[in-house]
Amino acid sequence: MTQRVSSPSSRGRKAEPPSPSSAARERLSRWIAERGLKATRQRDVIVDTFFSSSGHLSVDELLTKVQARDENIGAATVYRTMKILTDAGLASARHFDDGQTRYEAAMGRHHHDHLICTSCHQIIEFENERIEELQDMVARHHGFQVTRHKLELYGLCKDCQGR
Amino acid sequence: MTQRVSSPSSRGRKAEPPSPSSAARERLSRWIAERGLKATRQRDVIVDTFFSSSGHLSVDELLTKVQARDENIGAATVYRTMKILTDAGLASARHFDDGQTRYEAAMGRHHHDHLICTSCHQIIEFENERIEELQDMVARHHGFQVTRHKLELYGLCKDCQGR
DNA sequence: CACGAGATTGAGAATCAATCTCAGTTTCGA
DNA sequence: TCGAAACTGAGATTGATTCTCAATCTCGTG
Numbered sequence: 001m002t003q004r005v006s007s008p009s010s011r012g013r014k015a016e017p018p019s020p021s022s023a024a025r026e027r028l029s030r031w032i033a034e035r036g037l038k039a040t041r042q043r044d045v046i047v048d049t050f051f052s053s054s055g056h057l058s059v060d061e062l063l064t065k066v067q068a069r070d071e072n073i074g075a076a077t078v079y080r081t082m083k084i085l086t087d088a089g090l091a092s093a094r095h096f097d098d099g100q101t102r103y104e105a106a107m108g109r110h111h112h113d114h115l116i117c118t119s120c121h122q123i124i125e126f127e128n129e130r131i132e133e134l135q136d137m138v139a140r141h142h143g144f145q146v147t148r149h150k151l152e153l154y155g156l157c158k159d160c161q162g163r
Numbered sequence: 164m165t166q167r168v169s170s171p172s173s174r175g176r177k178a179e180p181p182s183p184s185s186a187a188r189e190r191l192s193r194w195i196a197e198r199g200l201k202a203t204r205q206r207d208v209i210v211d212t213f214f215s216s217s218g219h220l221s222v223d224e225l226l227t228k229v230q231a232r233d234e235n236i237g238a239a240t241v242y243r244t245m246k247i248l249t250d251a252g253l254a255s256a257r258h259f260d261d262g263q264t265r266y267e268a269a270m271g272r273h274h275h276d277h278l279i280c281t282s283c284h285q286i287i288e289f290e291n292e293r294i295e296e297l298q299d300m301v302a303r304h305h306g307f308q309v310t311r312h313k314l315e316l317y318g319l320c321k322d323c324q325g326r
Numbered sequence: 327c328a329c330g331a332g333a334t335t336g337a338g339a340a341t342c343a344a345t346c347t348c349a350g351t352t353t354c355g356a
Numbered sequence: 357t358c359g360a361a362a363c364t365g366a367g368a369t370t371g372a373t374t375c376t377c378a379a380t381c382t383c384g385t386g
Contacts, residue, residue: 038353043363059343072364074366075366076344076365076366097258100343101343117307124305131294134297138278138316139278139316143321144319149315149316150313150314154310156307156310158306161306200333200334203333203382205336235335236335239335239336242373243334243374
């Protein structure tokens with residue numbers, strides 16, 4: 001909210017640094033081309049903003065950042081674009097218990113779960129192979145074929161426990 | 164939707180079995196009395212309907228059943244009553260990925276997690292002490308103090324895999 | 327048993343996130 | 357350059373849940 005993307009005082013020059021998300025952007029171009037979609041300025045701004053951010057962004061947070069760059073971009077377009085990004089496997093949607101969909105970059109990332117601080121809303125990611133194995137065991141035991149799972153631990157992070 | 168509670172062809176005889184929910188109802192009376200709330204006919208109907216059902220009921224499903232007994236009871240009252248039941252620790256709210264809050268009876272039940280069939284929407288409960296332990300380990304490792312967690316495995320149940 | 331303060335109720339309005347509609351705009355291959 | 361088809365923004369709509377409020381009900385007290 002108070003966070004603002006420091007607009008790089010572009011003076012026409014576009015330094016073109018090898019952004020870490022360039023691979024994602026390429027993949028998106030391909031995805032878009034492959035199915036007859038179209039590349040648009042709005043999508044570029046949204047995708048760019050999304051990949052230059054980190055963490056688990058809600059649509060609202062993303063919209064705010066996006067509108068700091070182009071105030072005319074509407075919420076519907078952000079929703080639509082994030083859906084495309086998700087379909088393309090470049091972002092993944094998360095539904096924590098605050099009723100808002102949050103997105104995180106997914107470029108070749110390994111599956112992981114989350115620790116969520118209910119006080120400061122910090123989100124920590126973790127992976128635990130052993131837990132995954134046990135989950136598979138449980139599923140197998142019930143004849144279930146699991147396609148995805150969700151493991152979320154809610155509580156107080158280190159910093160929020162004293163207070 | 165097409166599912167209907169098979170009315171047990173009651174023929175007048177009501178064996179009066181020591182309902183498993185009577186303890187819950189007593190606890191609720193106490194809870195209500197303790198904080199100056201009031202017992203009402205609507206609440207009785209809702210609570211009764213809830214405890215005579217099994218599984219993970221959505222508010223909508225519960226409302227339908229409730230209105231079969233008293234068509235004048237409104238949705239708001241069902242929402243309000245389930246909130247009380249939850250606060251009293253007699254029901255617990257679950258938020259699976261279908262955007263509806265579902266409630267299950269909680270009377271002295273042990274914590275458990277869920278396997279959810281994305282095809283027939285069957286929900287299977289399970290407990291796994293080992294997973295809980297590992298979760299605690301992960302939390303500890305991050306200095307987190309976990310207050311609750313959510314583990315849901317989505318996929319196809321045994322019956323839905325062939326089809 | 328009647329009273330009455332305060333809790334409860336139902337209906338509809340209000341919220342909130344997310345989706346849909348639609349008329350005007352933009353993209354991109356021919 | 358053209359035009360079919362995809363996009364876009366604004367505002368309407370949906371769906372779940374909560375809120376508002378006037379009318380009603382509950383329950384301890386006299």
